[in-house]
Amino acid sequence: MKSPGCGAAAGATAADARREFGVLRRYHKPLIFLIAVGLSLTLIYRAAGPAIIPAGAGNPFNRTAGGPLDVVDLVSSSIFSFAISILCISHQENEGERLGRILKAAAMEDNTVILTTLNAAWASENSIVDVFLESFRLGNGTRWLLDHLVIVAFDKKAYTRCVAVHTHCFALSTEGVDFSGEEEFMSDGYLKMMWRRIDFLRLVLEKGHNFIFTDTDIMWFRNPLPRFFLDGDFQIACDQFNGNPFDRNNRPNGGFNYVKSNNRTISFYKFWYLSREKHPRYHDQDVLNMIKFDPLIEQIGLQMRFLSTAYFGGLCQPSRDFNVVCTMHANCCIGLHRKMDDLRVMLEDWKRYMAMPPAQKISNKASWSVPKNCR
Ligand SMILES: *[C@@H]1O[C@H](CO)[C@@H](O)[C@H](O)[C@H]1NC(C)=O
Ligand SMILES: *[C@@H]1O[C@H](CO)[C@@H](O)[C@H](O)[C@H]1NC(C)=O
Ligand SMILES: *[C@@H]1O[C@H](CO)[C@@H](O)[C@H](O)[C@H]1NC(C)=O
Numbered sequence: 001m002k003s004p005g006c007g008a009a010a011g012a013t014a015a016d017a018r019r020e021f022g023v024l025r026r027y028h029k030p031l032i033f034l035i036a037v038g039l040s041l042t043l044i045y046r047a048a049g050p051a052i053i054p055a056g057a058g059n060p061f062n063r064t065a066g067g068p069l070d071v072v073d074l075v076s077s078s079i080f081s082f083a084i085s086i087l088c089i090s091h092q093e094n095e096g097e098r099l100g101r102i103l104k105a106a107a108m109e110d111n112t113v114i115l116t117t118l119n120a121a122w123a124s125e126n127s128i129v130d131v132f133l134e135s136f137r138l139g140n141g142t143r144w145l146l147d148h149l150v151i152v153a154f155d156k157k158a159y160t161r162c163v164a165v166h167t168h169c170f171a172l173s174t175e176g177v178d179f180s181g182e183e184e185f186m187s188d189g190y191l192k193m194m195w196r197r198i199d200f201l202r203l204v205l206e207k208g209h210n211f212i213f214t215d216t217d218i219m220w221f222r223n224p225l226p227r228f229f230l231d232g233d234f235q236i237a238c239d240q241f242n243g244n245p246f247d248r249n250n251r252p253n254g255g256f257n258y259v260k261s262n263n264r265t266i267s268f269y270k271f272w273y274l275s276r277e278k279h280p281r282y283h284d285q286d287v288l289n290m291i292k293f294d295p296l297i298e299q300i301g302l303q304m305r306f307l308s309t310a311y312f313g314g315l316c317q318p319s320r321d322f323n324v325v326c327t328m329h330a331n332c333c334i335g336l337h338r339k340m341d342d343l344r345v346m347l348e349d350w351k352r353y354m355a356m357p358p359a360q361k362i363s364n365k366a367s368w369s370v371p372k373n374c375r
Contacts, residue, residue, distance in 0.1 A: 103209050106149065106150045113210075114212045115150050116150075116213070116214050116216050118154065119154040119155055120154075120161075124157075128336075128340060129151075129216055132217070135220045142223060149166070152200065155173065159171045198273050198276075198284050208261050211258070212256075212257070212258045218328065219327060219350070220326070220327055222326040224258070227326055228307075232260075234259050234265055235306075236257040236305075237252070237253050238317070240309075243308075245308065251289075253285065256312055264302045312329070314332065315328075316332035323364065328346050330343050332371070345373075
């Protein structure tokens with residue numbers, strides 16, 4: 001894992017800057033040592049006499065062509081870039097700590113965090129992320145949950161946007177992969193992004209945090225926590241729910257799940273992630289369907305539960321009762337614009353419901369106008 005380069009601080013807050021400074025302070029001893037070594041090298045070079053520098057080397061410290069001064073300049077510029085690389089390396093080594101700190105700041109009393117992942121395509125203004133955050137504000141008693149939400153940014157644009165609109169942002173990047181575009185469903189980039197997410201969630205569990213993972217195209221209308229099973233390790237929403245939360249024949253949707261941090265879930269996430277090698281070209285949700293009957297799950301002792309669409313609905317199977325719905329997912333919908341349009345419609349439906357007089361609410365008169373664009 002690697003932070004998105006040392007330059008990724010653009011758009012960061014003062015708190016971020018203080019943290020970066022904290023990194024500097026922590027590593028100042030090795031840094032001073034390195035600079036001392038560099039300086040001694042400089043003296044040795046000087047003692048050894050002039051070296052030949054290739055003309056037009058583009059040395060930014062060039063004052064005169066050739067001669068001992070250039071050697072000093074070259075060496076000092078090397079020390080400089082060396083020091084910068086050391087800082088970058090210490091920054092990278094520190095990513096685990098940075099994640100730990102951000103999760104801790106966002107955690108509820110029982111160490112639960114809410115997580116979502118974001119890339120540039122879903123992060124621009126008036127885009128999915130805005131509608132997502134808006135739902136927490138319009139939902140009934142959901143605003144406080146925003147304090148426990150960490151947005152995991154897959155690229156710099158998503159990170160910058162997160163910092164502008166939200167408190168807890170974490171930059172997660174993958175070497176050599178650009179996740180900033182709108183990934184076509186099931187393209188290589190899409191698959192890599194989905195699998196990166198599974199690996200990241202395992203790390204969160206290892207850090208001792210329970211989590212609710214939510215896709216950003218899910219509207220939050222009520223607090224889901226009271227609807228989770230107390231004895232479930234891994235609880236997942238469904239595209240289609242058959243009425244039995246224990247039945248693995250349900251069609252789970254990886255976009256919304258609640259996972260407790262324990263040895264069983266950590267083993268399960270490792271198993272899930274490793275299973276991608278056995279089933280190449282499938283995404284995490286397909287592979288989950290392939291492994292959900294695996295005897296290893298029994299061996300691990302993982303308690304799996306499937307969440308009812310009555311509370312955790314979506315466009316595939318909408319929640320019928322507005323009086324109990326917690327979340328609504330723009331699943332069964334491919335294409336950013338269609339998704340956006342139907343998410344907005346959902347928010348409007350919810351607002352209309354909230355504005356109803358109590359008697360009308362109780363008589364369950366409200367209904368969804370979706371799927372509309374996602375048909
Ligand atoms: C240094 O600068 C001079 C003039 O600015 C230029 O002619 C020369 O090629 C440069 N040398 C190097 C090593 O870049
Ligand atoms: C909103 O939450 C409050 C407090 O839990 C509850 O009394 C009220 O009935 C809820 N309203 C709706 C529309 O669910
Ligand atoms: C996993 O199991 C070990 C030994 O049984 C225990 O010490 C540890 O606390 C457990 N870790 C978690 C996260 O439950």
